[in-house]
Amino acid sequence: MPDTPQPSHPPVINRDHWEQVSGDYSNQVLSVFENDKQHLVARSIEAFAQKHPGATAADLGCGVGQFTPTLARLFKTVVACDLASTGVQATRQRCASYENVSSHRLDLSEDPMPFEPVDFALCVNVLIMPSLDERLRAWRCVTNQVVSGGTLLLVLPSLESVQMDLIQRVDNLIDQGHSCEEALAQGQSSRASSQDLQQGIHRLDGLPTKHYFQDEIEYLLGEHQFDVQEMLKIEYSNSRDADSWDWLVRAVRR
Numbered sequence: 001m002p003d004t005p006q007p008s009h010p011p012v013i014n015r016d017h018w019e020q021v022s023g024d025y026s027n028q029v030l031s032v033f034e035n036d037k038q039h040l041v042a043r044s045i046e047a048f049a050q051k052h053p054g055a056t057a058a059d060l061g062c063g064v065g066q067f068t069p070t071l072a073r074l075f076k077t078v079v080a081c082d083l084a085s086t087g088v089q090a091t092r093q094r095c096a097s098y099e100n101v102s103s104h105r106l107d108l109s110e111d112p113m114p115f116e117p118v119d120f121a122l123c124v125n126v127l128i129m130p131s132l133d134e135r136l137r138a139w140r141c142v143t144n145q146v147v148s149g150g151t152l153l154l155v156l157p158s159l160e161s162v163q164m165d166l167i168q169r170v171d172n173l174i175d176q177g178h179s180c181e182e183a184l185a186q187g188q189s190s191r192a193s194s195q196d197l198q199q200g201i202h203r204l205d206g207l208p209t210k211h212y213f214q215d216e217i218e219y220l221l222g223e224h225q226f227d228v229q230e231m232l233k234i235e236y237s238n239s240r241d242a243d244s245w246d247w248l249v250r251a252v253r254r
């Protein structure tokens with residue numbers, strides 16, 4: 001039975017939600033840090049740090065700080081920030097032995113940044129808010145936190161991956177003997193409004209989440225004065241997400 005279509009205005013995912021997720025992170029979020037099959041994110045961080053000794057870094061939307069110690073070991077100073085105070089506290093505990101790490105609770109869509117732009121900014125699955133207004137402000141903030149010539153390493157949910165999953169689901173239903181009409185009705189993601197679908201908003205871990213297609217990422221980064229250097233598929237080792245991928249994007253600010 002298809003779900004009732006949702007209202008067309010995108011829901012606001014508020015701070016309470018992320019506070020609750022950060023308190024139960026391993027059960028509620030696919031950890032890129034733990035499941036990146038080829039360790040592409042870690043390798044990209046290391047490659048930058050090796051070429052730029054003494055560089056500064058930021059972990060924007062650090063969550064519970066899984067990537068922050070890696071940055072702390074490789075960069076001169078690291079600033080970590082997140083909307084959720086539970087996440088910031090967890091990051092502080094995790095990085096207690098590093099004197100070069102500072103952390104802040106802040107909203108990337110609203111708050112002034114309490115630190116200078118850095119040479120290397122990591123932003124893993126943060127620019128995913130369904131509200132266009134909130135997302136555009138967060139994009140502006142994240143891209144402004146990188147110095148000219150500096151690097152932004154982004155992980156973004158892939159729209160191509162969701163689309164492939166839907167196509168395969170419909171195909172499997174047809175293989176099982178369903179008519180095309182039945183397969184399309186059962187296979188589609190009917191909880192999203194047509195506006196959500198146009199904007200690439202699909203549910204991930206039960207949450208309406210912005211997904212991006214490759215050309216869109218290149219376009220958005222260009223609009224923010226960044227050139228894409230590399231775009232790779234991050235594949236995951238846990239069985240639930242084995243067939244899906246995210247985009248790992250390395251871009252340099254002009």
Ligand SMILES: C[S@@+](CC[C@H](N)C(=O)[O-])C[C@H]1O[C@@H](n2cnc3c(N)ncnc32)[C@H](O)[C@@H]1O
Nearest residue numbers: 018061062063082083084107108109124125126
């Ligand atoms: C999917 S988690 C990823 C966390 C972390 N980057 C990681 O890879 O483990 C998304 C994170 O973005 C943070 N976040 C969402 N909206 C934010 C905002 N407006 N400002 C700052 N952080 C935000 C959430 O609190 C959450 O910790």
